[in-house]
Structure formats: C-alpha cells, structure tokens
Amino acid sequence: MKAILRQLARMAVLVLIAGFASALLVRYSPGALVDERELDSRLSAESLASLRAEAAANRRIGPALTGYFRGLAKGDLGYSQSNNAPIAGLIADRAPVTLREIGIGLVGLAFAIPAGRFRQAWAYDAAATTGAGFLLTFPAALLAYLCLAAGAKSGIVLVLVLAPRIFRFSRNVLLQAYGATHVQMARVRGIPEFRILAAHVLPAAAPQMLALAAASASMAIGAAIPIEAICDVPGLGRLAWQAAMARDLPLLVNLTMLIALATTAAMAMARGTSSARGTA
Numbered sequence: 643m644k645a646i647l648r649q650l651a652r653m654a655v656l657v658l659i660a661g662f663a664s665a666l667l668v669r670y671s672p673g674a675l676v677d678e679r680e681l682d683s684r685l686s687a688e689s690l691a692s693l694r695a696e697a698a699a700n701r702r703i704g705p706a707l708t709g710y711f712r713g714l715a716k717g718d719l720g721y722s723q724s725n726n727a728p729i730a731g732l733i734a735d736r737a738p739v740t741l742r743e744i745g746i747g748l749v750g751l752a753f754a755i756p757a758g759r760f761r762q763a764w765a766y767d768a769a770a771t772t773g774a775g776f777l778l779t780f781p782a783a784l785l786a787y788l789c790l791a792a793g794a795k796s797g798i799v800l801v802l803v804l805a806p807r808i809f810r811f812s813r814n815v816l817l818q819a820y821g822a823t824h825v826q827m828a829r830v831r832g833i834p835e836f837r838i839l840a841a842h843v844l845p846a847a848a849p850q851m852l853a854l855a856a857a858s859a860s861m862a863i864g865a866a867i868p869i870e871a872i873c874d875v876p877g878l879g880r881l882a883w884q885a886a887m888a889r890d891l892p893l894l895v896n897l898t899m900l901i902a903l904a905t906t907a908a909m910a911m912a913r914g915t916s917s918a919r920g921t922a
Contacts, residue, residue: 653906660902661895665707668891710895719896724888729896732881740870740877744862747800748855754812755839767813774806782865786872796873803865808858812851819847856911863901 713720719729756766777785782803789799819825825842829835844851870879878897885893 649910653903653910656906657899657902661899662707664895664898665891668886668889668894671889707895710892720892722885722890722893724885724890724893729893732893733878733896733900736876736878736881739875740863740866740879743797743800743866743870743875743877744859746797747804747862747865748858749801751808751812751851751855751858753805754809754816770809770813774809777802777806781868783868783872786869790873796869796875796877799869799873800862800865803869804858804862807861808854811854815847815850815854816843819843822846852911856908860905860908863904 710720717730719733721727722729722732725732753770780788780802782799785802786796786799789796789802820843822842825838828838828842866877866879867882868879869875870877871883874880878900882894882897882901884890885897
C-alpha cells in the first residue's frame with residue numbers, strides 16, 4: 643500500500659512540474675505577449691491600452707496558476723480562447739480519436755508472433771529486421787507526410803513509427819516463450835498452434851509484453867502530435883499543435899499535464915509489471 647501511495651505521489655509531483663514548466667515556456671517565449679488584435683487600425687487608444695493591460699496581467703504566472711488549480715479542484719479545466727470552448731469538452735471530444743490511433747499503433751506487437759513461432763523462418767526475420775531498420779531512419783513527421791500523400795490513415799503511421807521500435811524486443815520475448823519445454827511437449831501432443839499461443843505462449847510473455855506496450859504508449863503519445871497535425875486528424879495531438887501555435891496557455895497547460903499523467907502512468911505500469919515478473 644505504501645508503494646502505491648508513493649508512486650501516486652511521485653506521479654502527482656511530476657504532473658505538476660510538467661504543468662508549471664509548460665506555463666513558464668509559453669509565457670516567456672518570444673512574442674508570447676504580442677496580441678494580433680493590436681494590428682487592427684480600427685482600434686482606439688483606449689482599446690489598445692486595455693489589450694496591453696490584459697497582456698501585462700497575464701504575465702504573472704503565480705495568480706494564473708493559482709486560479710487554474712482552484713478551478714481544477716472544482717472540476718473546471720478552464721476556457722480555451724483560441725477554440726472558444728470549455729477545455730474539458732475539447733479534451734473529451736478529441737481523446738477517443740487519439741486513443742483509437744494508439745490502440746491501432748500497438749497492433750505492431752503482433753508482427754513479432756510469426757518470428758517467435760517459426761524459429762527457422764530466417765527470411766521473415768531478415769525481412770522484418772531490415773524493414774524495421776529502414777523505417778527507423780524516417781522521422782514521424784516525414785512518415786506522416788508520405789502516408790498523407792499516399793492516402794493512408796493516421797493509425798497506419800503510428801504502426802510504422804512504433805513497430806520498428808518494439809519488434810526486436812517482442813520477438814525475443816516470444817522466442818523465449820516458444821522455446822519453453824512445456825510448449826514443445828504441447829506441440830508434440832498435436833495441440834493446435836492457436837491454442838498453444840493463447841494458452842501457453844502469451845500468458846508466459848504477458849508481463850514483459852504489457853511492460854513493452856505501456857512503454858510504447860508513451861512513445862505513441864509523443865508521435866501522435868506531428869502525425870495528427872500533418873494528417874489533419876481531430877485528436878489531442880492536433881489540438882496540442884493548435885494550442886501551441888495560438889499560445890493558448892490554459893489549453894497547453896491542461897494538455898501537457900494530461901500527457902505527463904498518461905506517460906507517468908504508462909511507465910509506472912511498465913515498472914510494476916517488470917517487478918511482478920521479477921518476484922514471480
């Protein structure tokens with residue numbers, strides 16, 4: 643119980659640090675307090691003075707974050723000026739799209755199953771290893787552009803980004819699981835391969851595969867931002883890109899803390915499954 647509380651406290655501290663760091667970076671970035679509305683020649687001197695006074699008030703991070711956390715305690719995430727909508731509604735609308743893409747991206751784990759099952763399938767293993775190495779040379783943004791030009795969906799881009807990074811490790815885990823004595827005995831007795839995979843191989847490899855999936859989820863979150871921005875996918879990644887371009891501080895802080903929470907939770911799950919595997 644103490645370990646769980648310690649882990650939750652660590653996650654809370656990391657999320658708060660991420661939110662505070664995001665606010666600092668946005669607030670003191672070049673041109674952060676420049677309001678495009680000041681370029682409107684129709685504005686009077688009083689209107690310009692009001693806009694500059696508002697910008698000066700926004701410079702103070704302390705009161706802004708204090709007000710934000712007070713609202714957060716009441717379930718109010720604030721209001722996005724760039725989208726003219728409550729932030730909670732924006733996140734609720736966009737999150738399912740990004741989660742679905744990440745789920746599709748993690749399907750790349752299945753590419754290692756044939757390499758683990760057919761230990762002598764050197765042609766598949768060599769082709770998969772060569773392809774993974776080739777794809778690793780492409781940045782996520784370039785892959786997104788190429789897939790967009792080819793008409794492919796954004797979920798395919800995440801598969802191409804994640805699969806090369808997780809193939810070799812998952813292949814080794816499955817090779818070890820398939821090489822167990824009881825698996826060989828089951829195959830000698832004529833048990834179907836699908837049943838061997840479901841009843842003997844995957845349960846044995848589950849802790850390590852779950853840890854790998856959790857770590858891959860954190861990579862997928864970072865890759866989703868350029869992919870969704872380039873492919874024009876209405877997910878959290880594009881929302882984060884638009885918030886950064888508009889310097890929408892409340893929305894950026896919320897998205898940064900959400901991404902930090904998802905990343906720290908994924909890494910905590912990875913450490914937990916690894917520890918459970920070690921103690922077992």
